[in-house]
Amino acid sequence: MVEESAYWVAWSQISGIGPVLLRRLQQHFGTLATAWKATKQELGKVEGFGFQTLEKIVQQRSRLHPEQLFIKHQQENPYFWTPADANYPRLLLETPSPPPILYYRGEVELQENLGQKPLVGIVGTRRPSEYGIRWTRQISTALAKNGFTVVSGMAEGIDTESHAATMKAGGRTIAVLGTGIDVIYPQKNRDLYKEILTAGLVVSEYPTKTPPDRTHFPRRNRIIAGMSRAILVMEAPLKSGALITATYANEFGRDVYALPGRVDDYPSQGCLKLLTQGASLILKELDELLKMLGAIPQIDEVEQLSTVQQLSLPTLSPELQQVMDAIASDILPFDLIVQQTGMPPGSVSSALLQLELMGLLSQLPGMRYQKN
Secondary structure (H helix, E strand, O other): OOOOHHHHHHHHHOOOOOOOHHHOOOOOOOHHHHHHHHOOOHHHOOOOOOHHHHHHHHHHOOOOOOOHHHHHHHHHHHOOOOOOOOOOHHHHHHHOOOOOOOEEEEEEOOOHHHOOEEEEOOOOOOOOOOOHHHHHHHHHHHHHHHHOEEEEEOOOOOOHHHHHHHHHHHEEEEOOOOOOOOOOHHHHHHHHHHHHHHHHEHHHHOOOOOOOOHHHHHHHHHHHHHOOOOEEEOOOOOHHHHHHHHHHHHHHEEEEEOOOOOOOHHHHHHHHHHOOOOOOOOOOOHHHHHHHOOOOOOOOOOHHHHHHHHHHHOOHHOOOOOOOOHHHHHHHHHHHHHHHHHOOHHHHHHHHHHHHHHOOEEEEEOOOOOOO
């Protein structure tokens, strides 16, 4: 029997099918294995699958053999996760566009993947001021010493400073690349890259040997936001990749924090804009920041709550109750929950995550859910 992971790899090889459409496929059919066997007419019922996309699928699918492709892929890229794998980062899986394949290299810590250890993203300009560098180092050090894992993109500037300061303080860090995991960019970060492999993890949605491309970096920012429970923007001009990360963070329901600066400082213009849009202020008292970040629920709190919840179920909002009622006593795949509730897929996904955090639901392989 071909594993579901093999179908994630196979579907990812069909041109014109990106992460968003793949997620819709999975939600509609329950598994990508089922979707692989679907007819052209059945595929046409999925939102976003127009005539040209369907033609590409029919032409390319006939030439691909998922099991053989999976074996070959494992030989060329032995370390990767797909959304069908239990160790795929849980928070990233709850976003609308999780990478169909996430390659990794370094030291894996499963508590991070399972959402039981807090990950905080730090992003900012490639040309920071002394002020931005100083505060990035201070905050990264404080996070590391308080048990947070710092996520960034290994670019010049703020990214580099956050990775380096975290490791210097004895903490773990994750670098999300816009290249293959074996391609170091920028080259000046070669030593930093090697150090991260011993004190954290390097991840990418691009296969080995993929060179840098200007279109890759905005896309990788969604992974930084998706893996993190909060995003800290240290310094960012108005046209900055850091603002793209903050936008993704808002879409994914993550907390966004911004370091204030002077109104006439170019590197601070993006941060000031974020503050006017509702981002939280990073103040001098770092204890307050750590307190706010520590208040974000962690998935491991589910276990601590289970006994209490068996005695007294909480009062749920109408939306959450609707999802709970749909699942009843059966194990249901995501697409059937969407059908039974009549709610938008994004709303159902958000409700399921909240119910998981409350300890009322458990997610099973294949995006299936059951009551606890």
